[in-house]
Amino acid sequence: MSHGKRQLIVILLVAIFAIVAPTVLLFASGYSYNWHKHRIEKTGILYINAEPATAEVYVNGKKIRGSIPVSVPRLLPEDYLIEVRLSEYFPWSKTLTIKSGQTTFAKTITLIRNVLPRLxxxxxxxxxxxxxxxxxxxxxATNESWSELFHYDLKTKQTLLLARFGQDKYSKLDLHISPNGSRILLSAIDAITRERIVIIYKAExxxxxxxxxxxxxxxxxxxxxxxxSSILALLGPTGLIFVDNDQTVRRQPLALNAVRDLMFGNRSLWLLSETVNSLKLFQASLAGQDALEIQIALPTKNYxxxxGNDRLLWLNDSGNKKGLAIRIDDLxxxxxxxxxDIRWEQTGDNGRLLLWNDFEIFLFDPNKSDEPSLITRLGTPINDVAWHPAGTYALFTTATGVTAIELDGRDHRNIVRLVEFGSVDSVTINAEEKLLYFIGSVGNQRGLYERPL
Incomplete structure (x- = not known):
């Protein structure tokens, strides 16, 4: 080989190295050429986690190999359509932006079963x-002659008849069950005497x-x-009434005037007492002593x-359409x-809150924000709200259905219509078994329904 050819080969090798080496280094450092923008850009990573883990992930229509959770590397900085699919589940989709040199997370994806409720x-x-x-x-429940009060255990499937009375005996019936489901408060107006009837039943x-x-x-x-659920506290004409878990009744006089309301919070009982010019917050003793005044001035007298829970007391002024959150630790x-109304994600000192009024639902995380964020605003009255067991959706009830709305507000909120019925009344979620229970009717079938989530 001539000297000239050897020089040419060396020059070509040096040129190839000069071109390839930086390209390899850029590629290894996470850079890629963007043909749309005609420039070199540092890529990003997409991290996806979903439940169930057997779901399939698609990015811009292309199926991603690998099991969930999955990372998709070397994505150019732009928008990508992310889809998660699984047979017999509603699909999930969202357009997310990949940023240069950063990881974009979609780790709170929950797929919801596409099934019908069962009676x-x-x-x-x-x-x-x-x-x-x-x-x-x-x-x-009513039949031809009677109205009957029942307690139904959702775990053991046992029904207990607690009371039976004529259909016309009471008006303005109101039921309240203890947090653990063991006792029931019935309030009603006697149709003859027009006096209020208040009865506490124990489900035994x-x-x-x-x-x-x-x-x-x-x-x-x-x-x-x-x-x-060990204590039920009520406001009586002259003081407090406590009904303990064994149905023992204790009465405690109060030296306060015009007590308007009461609420348990952080293992204490709190009272609102109205004075001439203000509404004051008091902490009541559960040991038979007088209430202790807490010096806190509330904005109006209508709250x-x-x-309430271990962290917060939440109040509302319906006349002025204002809510009020009071921190128990420093008031x-x-x-x-x-x-x-409110649904706490947890009852202790952690967790978020779902807040709602007739037409709006808010999410509030006291550990991250000072203000609730709006989740949705409807034109139909909201009857109830509940947490999805995964904490990724708010489930809300209207007169004819139950809907799940995603809490992740990036791009859009995925919305799933869970129940479409003639009427839907009260609802609850069994988090352990991932079951939605509700009282409702479709056609001539009214009763208790359940739906897997």
Whole structure:
């Protein structure tokens, strides 16, 4: 080989190395050429985790190999359509943006079963309420002659008849069940005397019901269950009434005037007492002592308790359409949008809250934000809201159905219509078994239904 040819080969090898080496180094460093933008860009990574883990993942229509959770590397910075599919489940999709040199996460994907509800039992239910732990439902059912109060254990599938009365005996019937499902508060107006009837039942054979006759003249009943359901506290004409778990009744006089409401929170009982110019918050003793005043000035006199746990007391002023959140540890407070009810993700000192009023649902995480964020706004009244067991959806009930709306608001919120019925009343979620229970009717079949999630 001539000297000139050898020089040419060396020059070519050097040129190839000069071109290939930087390309390899750029590729190894996560860079790639973007043919759409005609430039070299640092790529990003997409991380996907979903439940069930047997689902299939597609990125821009291309199936991604590998089991969930899965990482998709070397994606150019742009928008990608992510789809997660599985037979007999509703699909999930979202367009996410991959950013240069960063990892985009989609790790809270939950697929929901595409199945029909199943009827557990039929009954002409007129009133119903589920326990907070989804262990039981209390309901009133009517037949040709009677109205009957039942307790139904959702785990053992056992039904217990607690009371029977004529269909016309009471009006304005109201049921409330303890958080653990063991006791039931019935409030109603006697059709003849027009006096209020308040009775507490315990869901045990042979247990004696407790009637609180001193509440007969009250226009409304204010009550609260302790978190462990061991105490039911009510406002009486002259003080507090406590009904313990064994149905023992204790009465505690109060030296306060115009007590308007009460609520358990952080193992204490809190009272709202109205004065001439303000509404004050008090902490009541459960040991027979006088209430202890807490110096906190509330913005208006119209607030009433909505809910409470170890961290927060939540109040609402329906007249001014304002909510109020009070931190129990330092009694600081903030005003929010109007809130009619709350669902706590957890009952302790962690977890998020779902808040709602007639037409809006909010998500609030006290550990990350000072303000609730709007999840959805509807044109149809919202009757109830519940947490999906995975914490990724809010389930809300309207008069004719149950809908799940995704909490991840990037791109769009996936929405799944779970139930489309003639009517839907109370609902609950069994988190362990991932079951939705509800009282509803379709056609002439009314009763308790369940639907896997």
């Amino acid at each position: 557990d039992w039929r009954a002409e239910v007129t009133n119903s309420t589920f326990s907070a732990n989804a262990s039981a439902v209390a309901y009133i 054979l042979g247990s004696t019901a407790v009637e609180l006759k001193e509440l007969a003249r009250l226009s409304a009943v204010r009550w609260s269950w302790s978190v462990d 009433r308790f909505v809910s 600081s407070w903030r005003q929010t949008s109007e809130i009619q």
